[in-house]
Amino acid sequence: MAVFKQQTPKKAPNPETKIVSWLRENLFPNATNSALTLLALYVIYLIVPVVANWMLFDATFAPVSNEQCGIKGACWSYIFEKLDLFIYGFYPPEIYWRPQWVLILALSFVWIAKLLKQHKYKTKITITLIIIYPIISFFLLYGGPGLEIVETYKWGGLMLTIIVATVGVIASFPIGVLLALGRQSKMPIIRFLSIIYIEFIRGVPLITILFMASVILPLFFKEGMDMDKLLRALIGITMFQSAYIAEVIRGGLQAIPRGQYEAADAMGLNFIQKIVLIILPQALKISIPNIVGSFIALFKDTTLLLIIGLFDILSMVHLTTSDEKWLGRSTEGYVFVMVVMWIILYSISHYSKVLELRYSTEHKN
Amino acid sequence: MKKIKLLLSFIYNNKIRSFLFQIITLVVIVYFFYSASGNVVNNIESRGMQTGFGFLGAESGFNISEFLIDYSSTSSNLMVFYVGLINTIVVSVVGIIFASIIGFVVGIARLSNNWLIAKLAGGYIELFRNIPILLQILFWYNLAIVSLPSTKQSFELFNSIFINLRGIYLPKPIATEGFVWVFVALIAGIVLRTLIKCHFKKMHNKTGVKTNTLTYSLLLIIVLPIAVYFTLGSPMVFDYPALKGFNFRGGMSLSPEFLSLAFALSIYSATYIAEAIRSGVESVSNGQKEAALAIGLTQRQSLKLVVLPQALKVAIPPIINQYLNLTKNSSLASAIGYSDLVSVFTGTVLTQVGQALEIIFMTMMVYLTISLLISLVLNIVNYKMSIKER
Missing domain, CATH: 4.10.170 (p53, subunit A)
Known part of the structure; x- marks a missing residue:
């Protein structure tokens, strides 16, 4: 026989406000966590005011001289005065419109490619744009018939950083695809050569490859063939990057089921058709997030140009602070470059996360 | 036809x-x-360049600020190579140790239920991951140079540690006669502890009785060597640094170059290690944790026996890869003048002798050997960690 007992009703939940209950749940659930929260607050209290005061509240923004800035806060006047150098290097100021147009063209080409999503000739137009763009850009940046020639040693700053990273990733892409295919291939000599190349490059630091490109590479060519410094650096960076791209694409290739290869064979496609039409589109789609990741790594690595004497955005700090007017302001310079680099890299990595989510078909737990 | x-x-x-x-x-x-x-x-x-490895025997003719083996400007170029190699290894090992500690703490903090701690760890990762390592090295070095006091106004701790523009000066421990026995005791302790642990594990497997070996471990590894140390009458003396003239003499010193390089490398690689640990823990599906709780394991046991082994299996390969990256990144020392392999050998010796082919080849071979060794370790670890199916 069931016995029923009168239960006293449960107390209504504490009429805490949302904020208080949130704080209790997330910051002070128990003694250890409360102590950790307080510790974290203390760390923030130690760091944030110092940095904020130096960067903002005690800093000088007005266009004054080094002495007038004082030493209490940052002297952003220095950055404002040298901003052109940080962005364009020694590129002649009266023709800044040329690199600007290169950027505008890049953005508008991306926009056009997006607009054409449903168009009949979409692929053809996109490929044409991809082929024309580097030619136009080179013409605009370097000059040629009708445009004043700007030697590459005048290129610098953020412009050079972006150029090197972009050229590096675009030039290394086809080589990387070939190396990845070579490493997957059944032909022993090809596979062996690809593995040797990839593992060798991935085993040594970029700086030794840049040294090699700038010191040993000229020895490989006939005497009198004077190679451009920037070109040498670009060759080094492309050699380096293609090994990494190859490994990324190999990851994508390995994810393609055997059935796809067999189906392509069964349809009577030849090797090139099989790879270009069936395998690569799928493999590349899988590896997009990792390709972006390796682009980020390359972008960070372009700062090494400083060591072989090219004037990327980082070496502008050295250059501008050796100007007597702004001696001892390198901290401001480094912080400025850090902020610029951080914004660029964070945006790219954020975008790659978005891509990863878009292409991911896995279940999330 | x-x-x-x-x-x-x-x-x-x-x-x-x-x-x-x-x-x-x-x-x-x-x-x-x-x-x-x-x-x-x-x-x-x-170009009238020399070839061959003869230059290795020639006198180097320049000074190196940091060396752990005997070196002077009359030593050979081969010695420069060794000095640089040792410095590279030292800074890499120090970087790896600190990067692992920071990375582990931050990775765990990132997963914390505490909102503030998790956000703080996330902020740290996002901040330092997205700044090029060379820039960070230069920044910390610059900060050290700008903010440290001069030798005369050194910052003092307990009258034995001095911090100034030339680095940190610490008392140097010098082992005297008999210190060897402390070492022997330590090793004997470790061996004994392993034996005891083995024994209790066998007992556990046989009878199901579990014994806590923590007391034995503490006793054997920590108390035993200390006891030996004191019974032998403290066989170790300290050499304290002291200001003589313009500089400190005695003790041992860590240069600002070394410190900023090791610091930058540690906090940069730590972000990647933290992410590896986070993704490792997140890769263990919820079902595993729930199953562990369902068969009656406590939270601690489920973490130790079910979650961590699976998480580490995912996390360790990328972590070892980061160790390799850290070692390669240590070659950026040449930007701030820490005497690593690239800086003194591929830099100074190359400009002096001009034999680019041989020198760059040797440097590359060193890094290639290191990376092959690390890959070997990775393969062994992967093999050991792979889930053994019966």
């Missing part, structure tokens, strides 16, 4: 095709290197 058909079938034979293709590739590559090496020989002759 028949002949053409035969030829076609010959060309379309896959085996023959791939064979021909490989031969052609090989010929092209060999030809490239052949013509390049001809050019190299010509260029070297016309």
